[in-house]
Amino acid sequence: MAISIYSTLLPFPKLSVSSRKYHPFGGSNPSNLTIPTTSTVCTKALHSKTSDSLTSIITELEKESLNKDDQNKRQEDINTTHDERRLSDVWRELHGQDDWVGLLDPMDPLLRSELIRYGEMAQACYDAFDFDPFSKYCGSCRFVHRSFFPSLGMAHHGYYVSRYLFATSNINLPNFFKKSRWPKVWSKNANWIGYVAVSDDETTARLGRRDISIAWRGTVTRLEWIVDLMDFLKPISGNKIPCPDPTVKVESGFLDLYTDKDETCRYSTFSAREQILTEIKRLVEKYSGEELSITITGHSLGSALAILSAYDITETGLNVTADGQVVPVSVLSFAGPRVGNVRFKERLESLGVKVLRVVNVHDVVPKSPGLFFNEHVAPRLMKLAEGLPWSYSHVGVQLELDHKNSPFLKQTSDPVCAHNLEAHLHLLDGYHGKGHRFVLASGRDPALVNKASDFLKDHYLVPPYWRQDENKGMVRSKDGRWIQPERPKLDDHPEDTHHHLKQLGLASDH
């Protein structure tokens, strides 16, 4: 059996045999191409072919590799150790049961694939978000929840969206909340902020459990939200989230965003917190009797919300089924800031929440807040600083990537590039452990990096910021005018939200 150089053990889009003959940019077939000595994609060889396009080089390398039976044999040997593991057998380990000990260096290939898969679910929050202030639907999701994954070409992930999440803020956050310029808008104060998705039956069988996944949207280009949101540490119980210890504190801005609501608007009738708790309750009840997992992902600010919601779900006990089964709760986050103090970290650990934070060492966001007083400070000093509002602590385990290791990326010091989520997924794909050479493991398309950035080296000829709608969503109406079409009724909250809220003892009086 011929093994593609991109073959992985997980169901990522693979090159079909027919597509091997497809040469996307005819005429640019390099004849003097150096074939790497192993059949993995040697980025050094790619890099040296500056006169050709990314895609054609990759295709060419792959075509050649088909003729290299010896190499394929070797590749098969390399893969053998992993071939025998099935995701359904090892998912608890990959979700942090043992705090990822021994899985990060060298990088475990199955874990890498899982991280990319959840990262793509977080990326979907950006790809689907309507950023355009000239759009009447600015701040909403561009698709109805039923067509979410198919619209994004992600139907193969095998999940369905069970609920959209909205957030509002009682303080003005222009760098996070996008507002339409239209006088009458779908919502005055709310923004779409993510979704809850559930694995379908087929995927559930493959994953070894029914996976309830939450993806929180962050911010993309502007980093000003760090300043907007990071103010001071505040007891988590201050916003009516149950917590036995008043010294457990989190960043007030994140907490408010998680609990704020505005009952004058149907999208923010319920806080993000109320939405997530009722939905988790509903889903855990619905799938009681099945093996379950709760996996929360998010990029940037979304990472902070992922950690807060993981805390809340476990502290509230929603991850315990009626028959006493404890559903593992994991956070797989990207480019996230610190969220709370050491007590928060300790409480989260005692609740059994597992957090793996993927970061780029050149990104400033994971260094915020708490530049001076953080988990790196000597414990005695930290003890002293505990009462101070800036003694933040990261939670969980950190996986450090370095964008300077990728030969595909520009050597830029642009903080927005360093923070980009697609770049993190690209870096993950090439990461094999500290000091290991950068080699694309799955062949995940590097062109995705430039979806909303100008980070790929120019000679790969991928247009910067290429994700865009035709004519900014304007269409020509029957009468020849260019208009923004109406969308189907936007999803708001399920009718039984209040019912579940009441059962949780969280229903408001009015």
Add this chain to the structure above:
Amino acid sequence: MAISIYSTLLPFPKLSVSSRKYHPFGGSNPSNLTIPTTSTVCTKALHSKTSDSLTSIITELEKESLNKDDQNKRQEDINTTHDERRLSDVWRELHGQDDWVGLLDPMDPLLRSELIRYGEMAQACYDAFDFDPFSKYCGSCRFVHRSFFPSLGMAHHGYYVSRYLFATSNINLPNFFKKSRWPKVWSKNANWIGYVAVSDDETTARLGRRDISIAWRGTVTRLEWIVDLMDFLKPISGNKIPCPDPTVKVESGFLDLYTDKDETCRYSTFSAREQILTEIKRLVEKYSGEELSITITGHSLGSALAILSAYDITETGLNVTADGQVVPVSVLSFAGPRVGNVRFKERLESLGVKVLRVVNVHDVVPKSPGLFFNEHVAPRLMKLAEGLPWSYSHVGVQLELDHKNSPFLKQTSDPVCAHNLEAHLHLLDGYHGKGHRFVLASGRDPALVNKASDFLKDHYLVPPYWRQDENKGMVRSKDGRWIQPERPKLDDHPEDTHHHLKQLGLASDH
């Protein structure tokens, strides 16, 4: 019969009865709308409705106008004088037979419609051009010539493209020639620069003659080409264009662009001049016996090429058929610079070429070159300056528009906005004569102004620069990669070009 407030006498897209009920932005229907006292679109009323969208206001106004039978009657009375004229009867007049005397102030409605129609053919050169340096086909037309008008939604114009035009330059013109970053490109030095189109039989019947139309592309955003191209006046005969008088001079940059070629590339084997002359010869022969017109249009630099080619066609005598019939040659141009000296102007007049130049008084391009010595200088002084390289003269008749008269447009002094072709077409639609109120005559969609500019006032809620391709033309291939698809073979030159060139005595020896 109910008359739409947008009804015109010419075949522009009209609102169908069914579309009157279509309210493009549901929920934004203003209840306190002031209905103008006439049934024309009162822009003052539009303007005052800052809280609502452009399209819904227009739709609303129109809906209301249906109930105003009296007003409709008045509108019918107003239209009566024009109703009786048919384009097929008056086209010679509209094409400058009498130098447009009496047609510009007040503005003749049929002439206005015709100018907009040809302006749209010039605009098509921008809409179809591939500007993206990351595109392999940068500098080409995005469509094959057979699908040109249908691809642009202009099939209703009733023309077919008979030939694409390409230009090359022996000097470096980075602000005009767009180059792909790809290592192997469709053409090293040539750019698509326009097309020749011919009216189909049905349109020919309506127009009263077979119309051979030439549209030359100009530049869109950067105005640096003025500096790049405008150098000095040069005898037109210097580039082997026949001219009995060596004192007839034109701007050297325009002349070179018109006559340069590069035989190493199949797109620039023939100069723009050779392409246009052979095509006009072929078409005049093909349609001999029919009544014909040659109408040349262009915006900006395209206006200069329009004037040069009109001169060349008439000087070469290609507009005279075998049986001695003289085909009228007109130039309807937009935002064009001066092209030559007074002698050139006189020669053009003596050849019977009719030129109507539509300009915006705030645009700097029509003031170039020749800021000091031009047609406004006293004849005696001009006589003295004739030997100097900067004594330029405009040709033909100028129709002056003023973007400050349109309540739709921002009060900007941005020179790129003032030069925008779509803005000129919008201004034409509202122009009724000097001192007349700005009233949209056909209801031509003002949203078009923002196609490639940020010129419409923000409260009309039309996104700026909205003309764009989905994902910058990237598509997802079968193997899941994002690629730029291959295009069908690009059109180059018809095989009989050399044959016609030989007949014209212009074939090169090798």
